[in-house]
Amino acid sequence: MTFVPVNEPLLTDAERSNLNACIDQGWLSSEGPFVARFEAAVAEQAGRRHGIAVSSGSGALEVAVAALELGPGDEVIVPSMTIISSLAPIVRAGATPVLVDVRADTWNMDVGQVAERVTPRTRAVMVVHLYGLPVDMEPILAIAERHGLAVIEDAAEMHGQDYRGRPCGGFGDLSVFSFYANKHVTTGEGGMLLTDDDGLAERCRSLRNLCFDNVRRFVHDELGWNFRMTNMQAAVGLAQMERLRGIVERKREIGRFYTERLRTVDGLILPLERTGYAENIYWVYGLVLDDSVDFEASTAMSRLQAANVGTRPFFWPMHEQPVFRRARLFEGETYPVTERLARRGFYVPSGLALTDEQQLAVCDAVAGMMA
Numbered sequence: 001m002t003f004v005p006v007n008e009p010l011l012t013d014a015e016r017s018n019l020n021a022c023i024d025q026g027w028l029s030s031e032g033p034f035v036a037r038f039e040a041a042v043a044e045q046a047g048r049r050h051g052i053a054v055s056s057g058s059g060a061l062e063v064a065v066a067a068l069e070l071g072p073g074d075e076v077i078v079p080s081m082t083i084i085s086s087l088a089p090i091v092r093a094g095a096t097p098v099l100v101d102v103r104a105d106t107w108n109m110d111v112g113q114v115a116e117r118v119t120p121r122t123r124a125v126m127v128v129h130l131y132g133l134p135v136d137m138e139p140i141l142a143i144a145e146r147h148g149l150a151v152i153e154d155a156a157e158m159h160g161q162d163y164r165g166r167p168c169g170g171f172g173d174l175s176v177f178s179f180y181a182n183k184h185v186t187t188g189e190g191g192m193l194l195t196d197d198d199g200l201a202e203r204c205r206s207l208r209n210l211c212f213d214n215v216r217r218f219v220h221d222e223l224g225w226n227f228r229m230t231n232m233q234a235a236v237g238l239a240q241m242e243r244l245r246g247i248v249e250r251k252r253e254i255g256r257f258y259t260e261r262l263r264t265v266d267g268l269i270l271p272l273e274r275t276g277y278a279e280n281i282y283w284v285y286g287l288v289l290d291d292s293v294d295f296e297a298s299t300a301m302s303r304l305q306a307a308n309v310g311t312r313p314f315f316w317p318m319h320e321q322p323v324f325r326r327a328r329l330f331e332g333e334t335y336p337v338t339e340r341l342a343r344r345g346f347y348v349p350s351g352l353a354l355t356d357e358q359q360l361a362v363c364d365a366v367a368g369m370m371a
């Protein structure tokens with residue numbers, strides 16, 4: 001078996017045809033017609049009034065934090081296990097990230113810890129849905145309501161996922177998607193902000209486009225970014241939005257295939273298939289080594305690499321990041337579940353181009369590596 005990459009996207013004639021239209025019509029930049037169509041399609045799927053396309057999910061989070069005017073003196077509650085893109089905009093804005101641990105079963109933010117971390121300075125909660133299951137939103141929304149907190153929903157990994165029958169990307173003040181190549185809707189690089197608030201939408205549009213003035217174009221009242229998405233990226237994304245249901249079904253099929261075959265392998269904790277509020281969408285298929293295993297994820301991943309299987313580790317804890325340690329953030333804090341998952345968890349190939357033959361080879365390699 002040749003090497004099985006951890007993610008390979010699946011592109012079709014629909015993307016090709018949309019890209020040809022960009023070339024035929026001569027529209028490459030963000031001014032082209034696919035951008036507005038893609039924004040409308042993503043917003044509609046998530047049940048939102050506004051979609052604002054940007055150049056990455058990380059950029060979308062920068063815009064979200066700026067749009068909500070979070071800054072010095074403000075605290076933002078965020079999970080300790082997440083991508084750096086969650087914390088970077090908070091820290092750059094001069095606000096203070098306040099961490100909560102994740103749960104050992106769902107690998108998602110421990111909602112029970114959020115209330116304990118609210119102080120008079122808390123301004124927002126940034127929710128990050130990880131790996132395939134959404135965060136339990138209802139308790140978060142209730143806490144936010146009670147304390148007047150803004151909610152940012154990072155749905156980067158949740159295209160087409162639901163929470164209690166309502167689409168992810170539809171919760172809180174601002175939601176964010178990523179369309180990076182490993183996301184199951186991809187534009188290569190790309191992201192989007194979603195909101196129901198007309199004022200916030202206006203701010204996001206301005207912030208992604210350098211805050212040009214509507215009347216005196218090159219006069220700036222505020223600093224923004226050029227985070228615009230190209231027409232070509234939107235063309236590719238739109239083609240995938242049109243087959244989103246099929247994409248979600250295929251991701252779930254890949255997940256079930258792994259679960260059926262890996263259930264009998266000793267030492268592995270598999271992803272939860274469902275919770276009371278959602279069915280796993282398996283953005284990635286994570287594996288966690290249980291207590292009986294005397295090696296860590298790094299060893300498992302090098303063994304799998306030797307068996308021609310690509311993997312990635314789980315996210316590294318935010319409180320253990322050198323960049324934050326140097327800034328004396330999170331001193332003396334521990335988040336035991338995150339620390340353990342970071343050392344014992346990794347994920348195996350689950351891209352949409354994965355074949356059954358490749359999946360069987362991955363299962364064999366995993367079983368062999370554990371034996």
Ligand SMILES: *Cc1c(COP(=O)(O)O)cnc(C)c1O
Nearest residue numbers: 056057058085156157178179180
């Ligand atoms: C991928 C991802 C991002 C960042 O998106 P980019 O488009 O790669 O910048 C943010 N949050 C989460 C949870 C992600 O998985």
